[in-house]
Amino acid sequence: MAVPAIVPEFGHPQPPEPGLTPEEVIARAETIAATLVPRQHEVEERTFYGLDVHERFREAGFYRILVPRRYGGYEFGVDTFIRVSMALCRGCPSTGWMYTLGAAHALAVATLFDERVQDEVFAGGDFICPATVLPAGTAVRAPDGGWTINGTWSYCSGSPYASHFLGHVLVTPEEGAEPVPMMFIAPRDQWRRLDDWGALMGLKGSGSHSITIENGHIPAHYAMDTHLSLLSVTDGTPGAALHGNPMYGGGPMSFMVVESGALAVGIAKGAVDAYEDLMRSRNTLFPPIVPRTEDPDFQYWYGEASGLIATAEAAIMNTIHEWQRMCEEGPAAFTRERELHLASVVREVVRLAWRAVEHYAFPTAGSSAVRTGERIERHWRDLSTVMSHGGIAIFLNAMAVREYARVKLGVEH
CATH class of the missing domain: 2.40.110.10 (Butyryl-CoA Dehydrogenase, subunit A, domain 2)
Incomplete structure (x- = not known):
């Protein structure tokens, strides 16, 4: 076995591919996502993606995107991570969700815990760490x-x-x-x-x-x-000091909120992919009988759904860039007001993605296209479940905007 190269400034192993770029890792995600589409049923039966897919993710570097370079990670940034997550969700929502909520918390750990902890938990390079916020036990x-x-x-x-x-x-x-x-x-x-x-x-x-x-x-x-939700980073974080990267000085909770918007966009994009396949392969039901691609109604429904999703994607990426700009400004930028404002934008991202699927793609696809196991049925079902998630149904849809208004207006709780 070859001895891994050493990062001179840290004395730790380099990642498996020191020259890997963000563009390359995103392209890998898009390529892999296409292979996930025909395996959605298998993933549901197993209740998680297969070991071979896990190995492909590992070899592609997905589990090191947010891991600090100090520990052999790629430290590519949250925008790269979000692009990878959306691509995987587009191919298979369950796979994208599982990957994202396992790999994302490298950021929180690298931000909040001290050097001793990080030296130990990141020792393996690849890092997968599910998290929950409800106390138990x-x-x-x-x-x-x-x-x-x-x-x-x-x-x-x-x-x-x-x-x-x-x-x-x-x-x-x-x-x-x-x-x-x-x-x-x-x-x-x-x-x-x-x-x-x-x-x-x-x-x-x-x-x-x-x-x-x-x-x-x-x-x-x-x-x-x-509790994670009570932590403030405005006075600085162990991660920012340790790694010298402002990404590890941002608010972990606001980043987790952004994740939910990105996942919704990825799932909705997959639903519209399925809708486009139906348009290219099926005819209209009523005269004149023509391919759906030539029918004004289907053109309208497809265009509406596509426009909503494009708007949602632009908004979520702008939110990510705003989160990154706040990191560059320094930890004091992560005030409750600004983090809640980001959450209010994410709420609209999720609503746009849901409207594209629930209002346009799903009801006009046709009953045979929404039978159990059909791709558009699965994406609708998965996105419906996302909409019931407590972080969206309760926090984003009610608490976040109400709390933002209170903070912005200076109203006492």
Whole structure:
């Protein structure tokens, strides 16, 4: 086995392809996405994408896009990551969702945890870490000062091939006191995945299984006495200081909100791809009987859906670029007002993507095209499930815009 090259300034192994560019990794995602289309049924049956697909992702460098260069990652940036995520969702929503919510949290870990933690959790180079924000289970101090964790956490998208898990637990600091949240990161040998996914209407293959920990041991430095949503980066972050890249000084929660918009856009693009195939292969139902491509109504519906999705994609990429500009400005740019403003834009991105599919593509595709297992049916079903996600249905659709108005107008809570 060849000895890996060393990055001189860090003394750590280089990534497998030191010369890989963002453009190349995006092109790889688009090529792979095309091969995912005929495998959607298989992914749903298994409830996660296959080992061969996982290996292709690994070889393509997808699990290192957001991992810092210090640890053999590519550190390409969130815009590259979002492009890859949208491409994969376009081919197979479940696969894209599972990949994105597994690989994305490299950014949060590289931003929030200190050097000692990062040295340990990023040691493998590839990093897959599902995360949940709902606290569950218990944490008790261990004799060595660490924590003994017990509990089960649901909706851990990306868990089948994960190397770590980022979760929350409620801890009672002292007798009679109110429990407080604690965020922790658990290595793979401290938890197991339950075989409990696949019963939802959509995203059946997204690998969103539950994770359970039974008397797991978490070192003290793997835990933070807070909740991810309560963390502020305005005073700086360990990651920005450690890596010298402002990307690791941005707000992790606002980035997670942007992810949801990108996933919705990718799924909607796949639905319109399927609609276009139907237009090219089917005729109209009523006279004059002509190919759908020649019918004014189908032309209108296709054009409306395409325009909505193009607008949504432009908005989500502009939001990502705004997030990156805020990183360049410095951590103080990530005020609650500006992060909530980004969330309000993402809300409209999701609505545009949903309208394109729900209002135009799905109802006019024809009943035979929306039978169970048909591509457009699956994309509609998956996007419907996305719309029921708590981060969208509750936070984006109501809380985010209300809170933005309160902050902007200076209204007391």
